[in-house]
Structures are given as structure tokens and as C-alpha cells.
Amino acid sequence: MSLEDLYREVIIDHYRSPRNREPLKHADTRAEGVNPLCGDEVTVELELSEDGSIDAISVRGQGCSISQSSASMMSELVKGKSRDEIEEVVEKFRAMMDLDGDATDVIDPEKPGSVLGDIEALYGVRKFPVRIKCANLPWTTLAEALERTN
Template sequence: MSELEQMYREVILDHYKNPRGHGALDPADATAEGQNPLCGDEVTIFVRFGEDGETIDDVGFEGRGCAISQAATSMLTELVKGRTASEVASLPKEDLLEEIGIPLTPIRLKCAILGLGVLKVALHRAKGTPLPPEWQGLADDLTI
């Protein structure tokens, strides 16, 4: 299989064309929005917790982006459902990348982990879970 065929393998295109967890959750217990400054792509993540207030019961997303960012965020929703906020806050990006399972250049890596970063920001805001430095840029919102 060529590198190209690997990157756009069937499972990626399937998640891109039929994204899981697509759509806003209203009401949501946690939400955040983030952009990829490289291309202007945006993703908004919505989270609902279960009765314990910790376990992620449902997660949805809205936004626009490339096949890699959309498929990765779709896979992310499946990966985190049923986990607690603190588990997801400390979830290494490698776990998601393993799930995606394709070779990524540094630039496309940013596409792949945008949704995960935004989810971490949402949890940080709603639950005060730690936000490691590598994700803090997404939470900054300095405007003129």
C-alpha cells in the first residue's frame, strides 16, 4: 500500500464521510472551541457527564476541517465515551494517534490532534482538570 493509500485508508474516509458523534449537544456540561491557525479549521466539542458528574456519557462535535481532523475527532468521540474527565485529561495523544494508525507529517499531526486538544480545554474549564503546557495555546483567547 502506498503512503497515500495508507493516509486515506478506508477507515479514515469512512469516519470523514460518516462522522460519529457529529452534532452539538444541547444542553452540554462542558464545551470549548478551537482553531487550527494554519488553515482556519474550527472544531467545537460538547460533553455530557453521567450521574457521577465524572464519567463522559456523551460527546459531540461540530466544525469544519480536513479528512484527517474530522476523522480523528470522530474516532476521539468513540475513544473517550465511558471514561472519566481526569482519565481523558491525561490521555496521551499517542493513544489517539495509534487509533488513527496512519503516518502523519508534523503539519498534519496538528490536524489530527485538534479535537483532542479542544476536548481537554473543555474538561479543564468545566472540571478544573490539568491542562499540560502543550495544549494551553488552544485555551488562550487574547483579542483586540
């Protein structure tokens, strides 16, 4: 895994043109995540339907390309999904980034993007363990926002 793989154009693209950044007018829940060591910040807002699926999501913040692109790609991935589907995606992402595990149980390196889409670009962050927390920040913030609705 080279540096080029880490900073694949998809990451730069989501960093420069983050998706789902507009604040929600009627958010049902929100959470703010901060990484005090590096100062990365992510805010997640959600509009939920009756059954708990995500109707609308806003993610915004400031920080490195890894944290901010992860937020942007996450927002695309979970939008419109049911609680069960979200849990499955969250678990797959967690497994992909887990250095104790083998990410190839989850994704297929031969077919990049075939399981989780764009966000598989973050697979390369495993090579840079100190940056994994950047990739995870939006996801832990999403989990906190969802937990607040329980």
C-alpha cells in the first residue's frame, strides 16, 4: 500500500467537495466528535423516520483529509438506510479499520469498492496506524448521535 493509494483521488475529492454538509433544519439528534490530540472536529446531525432509518444526514467539521473525507463518504453510505443496515455498515467499517483483524474478511482488495464503495479508499489508512483515529472519528460521532435516540 503506497501513499498514493492512501491519498487516492477519491479521498481528496471528498475532502475538497464534502457531501451532505448542509445543516439540517429539523434534526432529531446530533453529536459532536473531537479528537483532542489533533483537533479534528466532526458534527453529525440526523433526521430519522419512525422506524429509525436515516432520512437525512448532515456531517461537517474541520480537520485532515482522512477525517473529513471519512465523514463525507460515511454520510453517503448511511443515508436512507435502516437501523439494521447501518449497524451492518458500521460493523464492516470497524472491521476494515481494525488492525487486530484481517480486513480482507470484509472487503475484497481485488475489487476495490465492491463492498463498501468509495470509503474502501480508507483501507490504506491501516498502513498509517496513527491516522486510524482520524478515519474513525465520524463513525464514533454517528454512533453517539444514534445512541442519543435510544
